Amino acid sequence: MAAADSSSIVRLNIGGKKFTTTVDTLTQREPDSMLAAMFSGRHTLCSDHEEGYIFVDRDGKHFRHILNWLRDGVVPTLSDSEYAELLREAEYYQLLGLMDGIHSVTSKRREADDWDTELTRTDIIKCIQSERVRFRGVNLSGLDLSKLDLSFVDFSYACLKNVFFSRANLQCAKFRDVDAEGSIFHNAILRECEFTGANLRGALLAGASLQSANLQDACLADCSFCGADLRSAHLQTADLTNANLEGANLEGANLKGAKLSNANLKGANLQRAYLRHVNLRETHLEGAKLDGANLLGAIR
Structure with missing residues (x-):
């Protein structure tokens, strides 16, 4: 399907996990990200014909954290191993602001752990x-x-x-x-x-x-x-x-x-x-x- 207008509902299938959000959420906080580029209107996006989900071949485990970051700009509280996993996903989606936030949190934690x-x-x-x-x-x-x-x-x-x-x-x-x-x-x-x-x-x-x-x-x-x-x-x-x-x-x-x-x-x-x-x-x-x-x- 063609990319929708900014207020449109978007259904995403991330490695088998399904999410619903809006074009605004995917494009406003991180306008230079891969997700923003996907839904900028410059690309035609393919979805399954039955439910209209756009498939992205990534592990969907942490995608809810990515959506929450795009919605409210808050870095989640996670374990070090989970932060490492989330950082890989943030790098893939080119979410530089989230990457900065993760590193700020983990750096403070490391200093606190002496x-x-x-x-x-x-x-x-x-x-x-x-x-x-x-x-x-x-x-x-x-x-x-x-x-x-x-x-x-x-x-x-x-x-x-x-x-x-x-x-x-x-x-x-x-x-x-x-x-x-x-x-x-x-x-x-x-x-x-x-x-x-x-x-x-x-x-x-x-x-x-x-x-x-x-x-x-x-x-x-x-x-x-x-x-x-x-x-x-x-x-x-x-x-x-x-x-x-x-x-x-x-x-x-x-x-x-x-x-x-x-x-x-x-x-x-x-x-x-x-x-x-x-x-x-x-x-x-x-x-x-x-x-x-x-x-x-x-x-x-």
Whole structure:
């Protein structure tokens, strides 16, 4: 069926669980989300003919929390494992506000549980007022450092697991050999950053600005770079196994020796990218722009 007007009732079948809501609910709070795009009127949506439910192939366990977030903007009270599950669903539906809310709640909970972090967010804010800031080798796991100006800060060798860097300014920051598994960098400014040898497995970098960033030898497996700007980035010998780079801008990026097994590069801009001798056989390249890319010896 065609997308309805804003006051229309919508019936959704999420992985077998059925929900009823309105177009207003699905589009107003998070206007840049996938759900808002689905019901914006720009797309034709198919439903079953008997009951009129639109099917979405996702686990429906937490979809009620997503609807409640869209209705009233309140993050539910859940266990840590349930928050992890809800976060995956929020990422899928591109609900950045809900993602921010989940990380804010979980960060406060971790600080209250007295994690083995050596500094708090307040400590970090005090430190960055000085001229030269270093957190080399420091354990900052689980901290919420979103929206801070951390440009030129040296985090080399630090433990940054599950740190929330959303929308932070990290231009020219150093992350050499850090362990930042599962950290959130969505919409962060990371231009000219150094991530050489870093472990970023499962990190979220959707919408991040990574122009000319150095990610050589980094573990980027299972990372999300959806819509990220990676122009002229250095990705030599990086592990991008299962990484999601759909719609990313990799114009002029150097991917020499990168591992791209099962990587999603659908719709990515790879114009003038260096892909010489790269194995692209198991890479998803539907709709990718490859004009001027160096593909000499690439396996396709």
